[in-house]
Amino acid sequence: MMYSNNDKISIPQMVNISILTMIGIGVLTLPRRLLEEAGTDGWLVLILGGLVGIVVSLTHGYIVKSFPGKSFFQILSLTLTRPIAYIVAIYTIVYFIGMTGYVVRLFAMIIREFLLPRTPPQLVIFSVLFVSLYLVREGIEVLGRMAEVIIVPLTVVILALFIISWGNAEVSNLLPVFQTPFVEIIKAVPFALFSFLGFEVLLIFGGFVDEPVKSMKVGPIAIFIVLLAYLILNASTLATLGAQQTENLIWPLVGTFDTIDFPGAFIENVEVFIMGVWIITVFMTMVPLHLAGTMLIMELAGGKEYNYYALLPLPFITLLSIWDDSIADVYENLGSFSDYTAYGVVILIPLGIFISTVMKRRKKDKAA
Amino acid sequence: MGFWQKLFGKKKKITKQEDIPPTKSIDKNLEIIKEFFKDCEDIVYREFTIGEGGCKAAVIWTDGLADRDLLNEFILEPLMMDARKVQPGYKEIKNNLVKFVEEKTLVTADIGEAETINDAITQILSGESALLIDGSDKIIVIDSRGWQSRGISEPETEAVVRGPRDGFTETMRFNTAQVRRRIRDPRLKLKHHQVGERSKTDVAVMYVDDIVNKNVLKEVEERLNKIDIDMIIDSGQLEELIEDEWQSLFPQVQNTERPDTVASALYHGRVAILVDNTPFVLIVPTTFNMLMQSAEDYYERWDIATIIRILRYFCIVIAITAPALYVGITSFHPQMIPTDLALALAATRRGVPFPAVVEALIMEVTIEILREASIRLPGSIGSTIGIVGGLVIGQAAVEAGIVGPLMVIVVAITAIASFAIPSYNLAIAVRLIRFGLLFSAAAFGLYGIMLAILVILIHLCSLKSFGMPYLSPFITFVQDSSDLKDTVVRVPHLAMNKRDINAPKKEKGRLDDHQEEDFDIEDNIDEKK
Incomplete structure (x- = not known):
């Protein structure tokens, strides 16, 4: 069949998956965190972070391109020898499952805050996990289609909301620029890089891309689009709320939209509507992470079908998602968790593979 | 065990009938066929003799399926009457009688031969007539289909204002x-x-x-x-x-x-x-997109067709989500709508003794019953039922304080919106999905609606029709961007110059407007000079 169930995704679909994975939980707090890190020069931090992200994602793309059609675990075994591959794969699984857990946890908390104050968060966690499970079981192909279907309407709605919010914007709120010392900006770059986390799914899904030759493009394009979105988001929030107010709100993005006043519109409180849109973006963050973890587990266990392996991480995700008590705890633990795992998965492991690949290639060249 | 066996068990294999080849003797053949058609009194056997002193022959057909005039004039008459009048006589062509009959006597448009008796029987039951001739092991099958059928009439399920009016029939x-x-x-x-x-x-x-x-x-x-x-x-x-x-x-x-x-x-x-x-x-x-199109979109002006298509997509969203949104907003997020409206809504719902879900369910089920009932009733009464049901029951329900007036509006709009979906089979699917959304909205409010929409989307993304993804071209809009010309929008026919995703790559082009690829204004002016 022309479109048989061969689990292939196109490059644009991969880009869309990456974009949607990156944009998720972080957007609600991003303007505040940027202010904390670098004041009104947050945009500079973002751009630098994005650039670093693009460089890192290029190594990911290079790895996928060098091993067309190979899964992440196969790549690991080929480059880092088998025993190390097992350890690294388990470490990566921990990262993906842990991230899924934290995303679900934050998701449940925010849903509770804005939509369902009286519903037990466990119910929210279970319900969203089951829907996630459904998509994970359908596999990468359906995820790719889903990302491509969602991205255009989502962009239109979000852009429209931002444009409406500019009605209350004060451009002078964006000033002053270039006031933060350069050292502090550099120090803030790792944080900015973290807000781009999610592009590493290319490492896992790279084996399913139908044109691996073009996989170097995926990361840069996706990060560039996300960077644009973040810049608009940050500027709109700052311009609408001003630095002072932004710093005091837990979720400043929602605050921005709260200022929207549709003249004579049917919807008075946009907050709920924003949450509706946000649910979709977070869901699309959660599923690729869940799927990536599932795929790795499946490969380690030697399985072939997602159906049962998709269930395996669920208890761990659930456990993680009900681990912490308060919002502050969650953010703190998420910070330390990503410190321990994200650097490894996003930078160190790809770097290891990269060096090993290059060295092997050199050897081959010498031998030839 | 027996219960489950009967419910889910596999059927027994039907034993297939063995093929019986025809023999040379007409009596033997007739006997076999008559054995097959035992107690079938609509099968007609006409036995006769070909020409003067010729051999025995028989024509078999199904009464009502075969055209009797054709049989009389062009089969029986040539074989029985004309064969007697003209040369060569029976004796001269005795040996290749069948060939002679096939080539020179039967004046019907289409004849064939049946290899086996079973085959002949199928043909007879399809309206053909079988001609058996003594001394030959061939059964000649003559195309004599001619039964009563409905004439071509306007398709009722897909009526258009502008466009051809002929519809398919049963034949x-x-x-x-x-x-x-x-x-x-x-x-x-x-x-x-x-x-x-x-x-x-x-x-x-x-x-x-x-x-x-x-x-x-x-x-x-x-x-x-x-x-x-x-x-x-x-x-x-x-x-x-x-x-x-x-x-x-x-x-x-x-x-x-x-x-x-x-x-x-x-x-x-x-x-x-x-x-x-x-x-x-x-x-x-x-694909989903095809089910949202109507034939008329291509016959009306493109800009109007585009607006109508956008309207249709809007309608399907309403048809799926409207009652769920009503339930979600009134029971979970009343802050979402303007305060005045929220207050007015609360005032109308004050007397309603049920939660919003029950209210919605009562009205939704009522309207589904009405819809089903009006299909069963003859046309004139059907519309009466619509008016009685829609207006009278709705009004009475509001006055009795069972449902709020806004609920009646929501249900009515939902029903009308679902009629705007061009294909009936998609519309009935939407009817059912609406109830699923209603329940998830009752459980989780807007969050529930979003989850349900996600589930529907995932399902739609996973569907395929004969290998074609159900949501194409939306799921590959980067590669198949030219297919987007005929989706939510309908671009002018001049711009629809490519076939869609189905056609093989080298056969994509379908229209050449014979215009220069890039028309530089200055070039044109130069040419005029």
């Missing part, structure tokens, strides 16, 4: 002719199949040879050949037997009564499956 041959009339191209192919072990229903597969998606065609043939069932009454049964996922609510095969729709689909490289005895023709592969 497959008329239907293929209607399609053929629109495609005068030898590359339009037609292949026959017979489906149903007992019903032996004729099924025709039509496609345009060079622009059809070969994989889809192969898949259609494979699936048709795989069917092992006793009978097919309507194309709906066939649809369920050949579709990709019978568990899904969404129709994965398009059906239509309109020959112009079929012709247009064939021109785009799709495959049409025509089934005898039903005016509904199946078209595969089908």
Whole structure:
């Protein structure tokens, strides 16, 4: 069949998956965190972070391109020898499952805050996990289609909301620029890089891309689009709320939209509507992470079908998602968790593979 | 065990009848055929002698299916009367009588030969007549089909204001002719199949040879050949037997009564499956987008058609979500709507003793009952039921304080919106999905609605129709961007210059407007000078 169930995704679909994975939980707090890190020069931090992200994602793309059609675990075994591959794969699984857990946890908390104050968060966690499970079981192909279907309407709605919010914007709120010392900006770059986390799914899904030759493009394009979105988001929030107010709100993005006043519109409180849109973006963050973890587990266990392996991480995700008590705890633990795992998965492991690949290639060249 | 066995167990294999070859003796053959047709009193046997002192012969047909005038004038008369009058006489051509009869005596348009008696019997039951001649082991089959049938009339389920008014009928041959009339191209192919072990229903597969998606065609043939069932009454049964996922609510095969729709689909490289005895023709592969299109979109002005299509997509969103949104907003997020409206809404709902879900369910179920009842009733009473049900019951329910007035409005708009969906089979799927959303909204408010929408989206993304993703071209809009011209929008015909995803790559082009690729204004001015 022309479109048989061969689990292939196109490059644009991969880009869309990456974009949607990156944009998720972080957007609600991003303007505040940027202010904390670098004041009104947050945009500079973002751009630098994005650039670093693009460089890192290029190594990911290079790895996928060098091993067309190979899964992440196969790549690991080929480059880092088998025993190390097992350890690294388990470490990566921990990262993906842990991230899924934290995303679900934050998701449940925010849903509770804005939509369902009286519903037990466990119910929210279970319900969203089951829907996630459904998509994970359908596999990468359906995820790719889903990302491509969602991205255009989502962009239109979000852009429209931002444009409406500019009605209350004060451009002078964006000033002053270039006031933060350069050292502090550099120090803030790792944080900015973290807000781009999610592009590493290319490492896992790279084996399913139908044109691996073009996989170097995926990361840069996706990060560039996300960077644009973040810049608009940050500027709109700052311009609408001003630095002072932004710093005091837990979720400043929602605050921005709260200022929207549709003249004579049917919807008075946009907050709920924003949450509706946000649910979709977070869901699309959660599923690729869940799927990536599932795929790795499946490969380690030697399985072939997602159906049962998709269930395996669920208890761990659930456990993680009900681990912490308060919002502050969650953010703190998420910070330390990503410190321990994200650097490894996003930078160190790809770097290891990269060096090993290059060295092997050199050897081959010498031998030839 | 017996219960589950009966419910889910596999059927017993039907033993197939063995083929019986015809013998040289007419009496023997007649005996066998009469044994088959025991107690079938609508089978007519006409035994006679060919020409002067000739051999015995018999014509067998089914009364009512065969054209009696044709049999009398062009088969019986030449064989019985004319054969006596003209040379050569029987004795001279005794040895190749059959050939002579076939070539020179029978003046009907189409004749053939049956290899076996079973074959002849099937042919007789399809309306043909069988001619048996003594001393020959051949059975001549004469095309004499001619039964009463409904004339071509306007398709009722897909009426258009502008566009052709002819619709398919129950006789497959008329239907293929209607399609053929629109495609005068030898590359339009037609292949026959017979489906149903007992019903032996004729099924025709039509496609345009060079622009059809070969994989889809192969898949259609494979699936048709795989069917092992006793009978097919309507194309709906066939649809369920050949579709990709019978568990899904969404129709994965398009059906239509309109020959112009079929012709247009064939021109785009799709495959049409025509089934005898039903005016509904199946078209595969089908995408969600195709089910949202109406034939009229192509006959009206493109800008208006575009607006109408956007309206339709808006309608399907309303039809799915409106009652759920009402329930979600009133019970979970009253802060979402303007304060004045929220207060007014609360005031009207104050007397209502039920939670919003129950209120919505009462009205939704009522309107579904009304809809079902009005289909059963004859046309004139049906509209009365609509008025009585819609206006009177709605008004009375509000006055009795069972439901709020806004609920009645929501339900009415939902019902009307679901009628705006062009294909009936998608509309009924939407009706059912609405209830699912209603319950999830009752449980989780807006969050529940979003989750339910996600589930529907995931399901739609996973569906395929004969290998074609159900949501295409939306799921590959970067590669197949030219297919987007005929989706939510309908660009002018001049701009629709490519066939869609079905057609093979080298056959994509379909229109050349004979204009320069880049028209530089200054160049044109220079030329004029």
